[in-house]
Amino acid sequence: MGSAIIASNVRKSFCAGKGRARRSIEVLRGVSLRIELGEMVSIVGPSGSGKSTLLYCLSGLEAADEGSIELMGRQVVKANRSALSKIRRDHVGFVFQSYNLIPSLNVEENVSLPARLAGRPVTSEQTGAVLESVGLGGREKDRPGDMSGGEQQRVAIARALVGSSDVVFADEPTGALDSKSGREVLGMLRTIGDDSNRSVVMVTHDLEAASLADRVLVLRDGRIVCEMGRSSAREILEAMGVPR
Template sequence: MAADWAVELHGVTRRYGRGGSAVHALRGIDLTLPPGTFTAVMGPSGSGKSTFLQCAAGLDRPTAGKVRLGGTEITGMKENKLTALRRTRLGFVFQAFNLLPSLTVEQNVVLPMRLAGRRPDRRRAAEVLAQVGLADKARRRPGQLSGGQQQRVAIARALVTHPDVVFADEPTGALDTTTAAEILALLRRAVDTQGATVVMVTHDPSAAAWADRVLFLADGEIVDHLDRAPADRIAARMAALATPAFTGAAA
């Protein structure tokens, strides 16, 4: 059954430009991720990590191939339907938090509901804020919070609609090591206790070590993966990606 997979990419390519100057950001990605899993995506600069995330999340359209999220094919979906799907069935966490400074913490958390035309569920907002340790901060504004607290708000916002998938783009990039570990523990807990599916792009082996599986991208292709690996092993594999001998390693 299609819904057995939270994320499916079949033959996904993404090309920018035409002819000899075309840039092939993704070269035929085939991937299925089951629900309730935490996947990290790593690779050298220019390997296609951001393009992969954008295509998988419906933020960019592939040049060829198909993308399904929670069993729903999004590849040819009209923009308004795709926008509605992103608001109700996907969650997003970015490096820069992307909170609206004029809104309270609670208002930021329920924003996906409001944008989807639904009545904001304050009880659900309180629930997710409690899960991220910010039950007492609902009436604060983002500017009154630390960076780590702001990212906790972003995670609460990402989880509030019970999304099929949470896409996280360098979610700990702007945080110190201790705070980063707290944020990653929250994402891990969302997977383990709530059945969330998390797909995270990161350059940090310590962050990737929280995932069930690490996928390695190079030149727009998935060239390797590691399951439940420690940070030092992930770092060694990343270093190997830079060596010519690695080209052609098994996926």
């Protein structure tokens, strides 16, 4: 195994307001972390703590202002658009709350799209095998609109798997799902994190979901204030300092 992500002193600010009221809001204030292959890491914190911004910066979807982020040995900060696209194509999979499937494409086409865009041929047999592994065998020709939210999220996970992603970034992956579908999706992400060649980085407000991770990073006001091993939802809540 090795390091999937090494981040050092990552800073990110956004501008808010107009004219004289325009001001800079610092969202990430010097975040440093290391994520190894073969582990699942949850990032938790109160609203506005910078969780999603950190996830987007680590994955190259958002440009950090300062610091260093190495993703599978490739520098993300200050990389140009072409280099970032290649890093994401070669190493990254995404699972979002909103699924991000293309309605006009069927399941098989949605799953194979990122790999095809990256120039990696994908056979129907490969796609079918991955869909079978997430409980969607025989659903290749269905369209997203014919599926439940939980099934669509499984398609998104299958898409990340077919792309041979080294790091799967999940942003509130169960936020739009019922509890049963949410548990199933989390189980699949946990399985990916158990693969010694892959990592899962998940932002979540669901502390039961966070408790499935090997490590939990607690973010507050743009800084990591606590790092925990596998912990219960109660322990994570106490580390966050949220009154019960």
